[in-house]
Structures are given as C-alpha cells and as structure tokens.
Amino acid sequence: MAERGGGHTEAEIASQPDRWRRAAATAADLAPVLPRPGERAAVIGCGTSWFVAQAYAALREAAGQGETDAFAASEFPAGRRYDRLLALSRSGTTTEVLDVLARVRGTTPTVAITADPATPVMNAADEIVVLDYADERSVVQTRYATTQLVLLRAHLGEDVSPVIADAERAVAEPLPAAAVAADQFTFLGRGWTIGLAHEAALKMREAAGAWTESYPAMEYRHGPIAVTGPGRVAWMFGEPPAGLADQVAQVGGTMVTTSRDPLADLVRAQRLAVEIARARGDDPDRPRNLTRSVILDVR
Ligand SMILES: O=P(O)(O)OC[C@H]1O[C@](O)(CO)[C@@H](O)[C@@H]1O
Numbered sequence: 001m002a003e004r005g006g007g008h009t010e011a012e013i014a015s016q017p018d019r020w021r022r023a024a025a026t027a028a029d030l031a032p033v034l035p036r037p038g039e040r041a042a043v044i045g046c047g048t049s050w051f052v053a054q055a056y057a058a059l060r061e062a063a064g065q066g067e068t069d070a071f072a073a074s075e076f077p078a079g080r081r082y083d084r085l086l087a088l089s090r091s092g093t094t095t096e097v098l099d100v101l102a103r104v105r106g107t108t109p110t111v112a113i114t115a116d117p118a119t120p121v122m123n124a125a126d127e128i129v130v131l132d133y134a135d136e137r138s139v140v141q142t143r144y145a146t147t148q149l150v151l152l153r154a155h156l157g158e159d160v161s162p163v164i165a166d167a168e169r170a171v172a173e174p175l176p177a178a179a180v181a182a183d184q185f186t187f188l189g190r191g192w193t194i195g196l197a198h199e200a201a202l203k204m205r206e207a208a209g210a211w212t213e214s215y216p217a218m219e220y221r222h223g224p225i226a227v228t229g230p231g232r233v234a235w236m237f238g239e240p241p242a243g244l245a246d247q248v249a250q251v252g253g254t255m256v257t258t259s260r261d262p263l264a265d266l267v268r269a270q271r272l273a274v275e276i277a278r279a280r281g282d283d284p285d286r287p288r289n290l291t292r293s294v295i296l297d298v299r
Pocket of ligand 1: 047048088090291292
C-alpha cells in the first residue's frame, strides 16, 4: 500500500507532550536570559513565530510581568525603546528577524529562541536559547512553536502539567466530525488565545491550502460571521463569549469548543490540518509555496 504523505508532520504533532515536558523542566534555568519581571519587553517573529509572540505578550502582561508588545518583525517600530527584545525564529535565518536584531544591537538587550545552533541568529542576539530537541523535519511548524510557548508559560510561573495532560488527550482523541467535513474554518480567540487562533488558521492554510480566517472572538460578530453557514465551522480557543455559540447555530454553522487548555486545542487544529490536506490529496510534509524560512535577497 502506498504510504500516506504527512508522516513527519504527524509524528511531530504526536510528540508534543514529550517535548513540552522537556521544555517545562528547563524553564527555571532560563530565567536570567528571558524578559525579567517589570521589564518593558518587545517580542518579534514572522509567521508562526509572530503568533507565538502574540500569545506570549498577552500572557506576560496578564501575569503582571510588564508591558509586552508583539510585532511582525517587518513592522517593528523604529522609535520605540524597550528594556529587552525577544526574537523568535525556529530557523534562525529569517531576514526580517535578523534585520531587527542588527538594528537594535548596542541599544537594547536582545535574546533569541531558536531550534538551530548553526545559524546567523546565534551571533545576531546577545543571548540565545536553543530548543534543538524540538526542531522539526516538517516545513510547517507544529511542535517547535508550541514547545516554545510551553517554555515561556512555565517561565511566567505557570504550572504546565495540566496543559501537558490535556495535550496527551488531544493527540489521541477523534477530531470533531463537523470540522473534518467542513469547507471553511474561522478560528477565534480572546486575550492570549488570539495568537493561537491566527496560528491555527495559518496551519490550515500552509498544510492544507484551506480557506481559513481568524479574529478576536468579539470581532467575529462585526462582519466575519457573514461567511459562516452550513458546512462551515467557527472554532473557539478557550471559553466563547456569551451568546456566540447560539449565533453560530442560528446561521447554520458549527461551533467547536473544548474545556481543555487552548494550547492543547491547537494540537487538534494541527491534526485537522493534516487530515484535510490528505483528504484533498496534498502532502502536509511538502506544502505548496512554502519554505522552512524566508531569506530575502531584495528588501
Ligand atoms: O520561525 P522562523 O524560522 O523565523 O520562520 C517563520 C516561518 O515559519 C513559517 O511558519 C513556516 O514554517 C512561516 O510562516 C515563516 O516563514
């Protein structure tokens, strides 16, 4: 029988609880290099790494650890001053991230988290955290991105053991049948889970070429609900705002929710991306028009 594509992506998704455990065990050692309580911090990244930055920024502020702004690296504002800049880049080669690090060198202390210690980011940031044990063969990021976020959550003082227990279930349980059959997906979040919603939507686009959208949940009623209807899904990371599930039902759509930790729920969305890609005859290990990182010659 021919082997189905997506084997690397699938295995990396399934390995997340194990990598999250490793990350949680090292978080305390990294306290001296990651943003410290009270500092005003900026976090930059591109694509998936930008969405992880958004989630971490919202969590850090909510934890009372200091004002934290997340930027797509290309949009980092020239005039702002921060106590520390955290750069996220699995590959360590993304042009816009390296450009920002070069620009702030000597004026802002920087730290980068990366998967690959043999890349330019190693010399571009003042401090480095290497998560090589979470690196991936897949072009699309799954376990690297989530492991990084578990590390950051643990660094903020959160007990992540329930999150890992939820992920153990999320890698094994059946996917929501309505989502597997759907032809459009709108991912929603609030606070730190907005970054997860954007990441889920990106994953479905990258791996499966699917039509996805993503919004802060309270914005969904301000227009985006217009695309929801029969055969379409609104997927909420975390507790949905009051009345939203009823409104989705009224337009004929299906609302997907869970009481589990929203990061564990992202694991389900990653699995859905693999499932949908295969159903469409695509190989999630070989996504269309996507490379491991974007290295620009012209800018
Ligand atoms: O984290 P890195 O290596 O800087 O790369 C970000 C890249 O990752 C991706 O999510 C694809 O792997 C792209 O969105 C983006 O180009």
